Amino acid sequence: MSRKKGAKAKSNTASPSASTPRKENAKSGKSTIVSSVQANGVVHPSRPSLSSSSEFYDIAFKVMLVGDSGVGKTCLLVRFKDGAFLAGSFISTVGIDFRNKVLSIDGVKVKLQIWDTAGQERFRSVTHAYYRDAHALLLLYDVTNKASFDNIQAWLTEIHEYAQQDVVLMLLGNKADATHDRVVKREEGEKLAKEYGVPFMETSARSGLNVELAFTAIAKELKHRSMKVDPNEPKFKLQEYVNKEMKSTGCCRS
Numbered sequence: 001m002s003r004k005k006g007a008k009a010k011s012n013t014a015s016p017s018a019s020t021p022r023k024e025n026a027k028s029g030k031s032t033i034v035s036s037v038q039a040n041g042v043v044h045p046s047r048p049s050l051s052s053s054s055e056f057y058d059i060a061f062k063v064m065l066v067g068d069s070g071v072g073k074t075c076l077l078v079r080f081k082d083g084a085f086l087a088g089s090f091i092s093t094v095g096i097d098f099r100n101k102v103l104s105i106d107g108v109k110v111k112l113q114i115w116d117t118a119g120q121e122r123f124r125s126v127t128h129a130y131y132r133d134a135h136a137l138l139l140l141y142d143v144t145n146k147a148s149f150d151n152i153q154a155w156l157t158e159i160h161e162y163a164q165q166d167v168v169l170m171l172l173g174n175k176a177d178a179t180h181d182r183v184v185k186r187e188e189g190e191k192l193a194k195e196y197g198v199p200f201m202e203t204s205a206r207s208g209l210n211v212e213l214a215f216t217a218i219a220k221e222l223k224h225r226s227m228k229v230d231p232n233e234p235k236f237k238l239q240e241y242v243n244k245e246m247k248s249t250g251c252c253r254s
């Protein structure tokens with residue numbers, strides 16, 4: 001994340017199409033692996049390829065985190081990638097950056113290249129340029145900040161304008177741990193998501209609540225879409241999967 005003082009910052013000028021195995025192999029000094037990039041930008045290496053963290057993967061997707069400044073996009077990504085919470089003073093992201101993580105989904109190695117955008121208005125034009133390459137978007141609001149919830153509609157308008165029509169979208173109400181400061185009820189989030197036909201769940205970068213599940217659900221949806229060969233195979237239903245997983249872990253309805 002290109003935080004002003006972030007220790008793990010990479011670059012805020014990286015290209016939106018930097019996720020091809022070819023580039024990363026060059027970075028890690030490995031020989032180039034020939035890959036095919038479909039029209040929708042999904043990378044299918046002809047052989048398993050290496051991610052920058054030296055993990056092999058079969059397919060790669062770009063996921064973007066969007067939402068108002070301060071809703072917890074960077075913290076959510078750090079929690080997912082490193083299993084840690086960035087406590088301390090809030091350092092707003094500058095520009096845009098990404099982190100990679102490879103997940104094993106039903107025996108398939110799915111690499112997510114996750115783009116962390118800056119929520120501040122002044123970086124909006126930078127973010128716009130990246131929408132069209134995104135396969136999935138995680139749209140966040142902060143359950144302790146009503147304005148961030150009210151702005152979801154504007155974010156959806158922007159997404160419709162700049163993102164691909166078939167982009168996988170999920171709405172996340174973050175900071176679900178902050179019980180005392182909560183001003184947006186879970187039911188309100190659910191209602192809004194239903195209105196727009198978007199899957200929804202609450203998360204907490206602080207406690208880790210539903211963080212892994214959010215990214216896994218996205219990866220499953222993307223993998224199903226790109227690898228579905230049998231037309232009789234039932235369609236993957238993201239919201240159903242999420243509800244089932246939350247029930248089975250007895251988890252996560254705050």
Ligand SMILES: Nc1nc2c(ncn2[C@@H]2O[C@H](COP(=O)(O)OP(=O)(O)OP(=O)(O)O)[C@@H](O)[C@H]2O)c(=O)[nH]1
Binds near residue numbers: 072176
């Ligand atoms: N209680 C609580 N605080 C959180 C959570 N996630 C983030 N925060 C806090 O919220 C503040 C903003 O978090 P960031 O992740 O930097 O927010 P951001 O969305 O990346 O903001 P921009 O980079 O400006 O777009 C920080 O002070 C975090 O510690 C959470 O799940 N629970």
Ligand SMILES: [Mg+2]
Binds near residue numbers: 074091
């Ligand atoms: Mg940030």
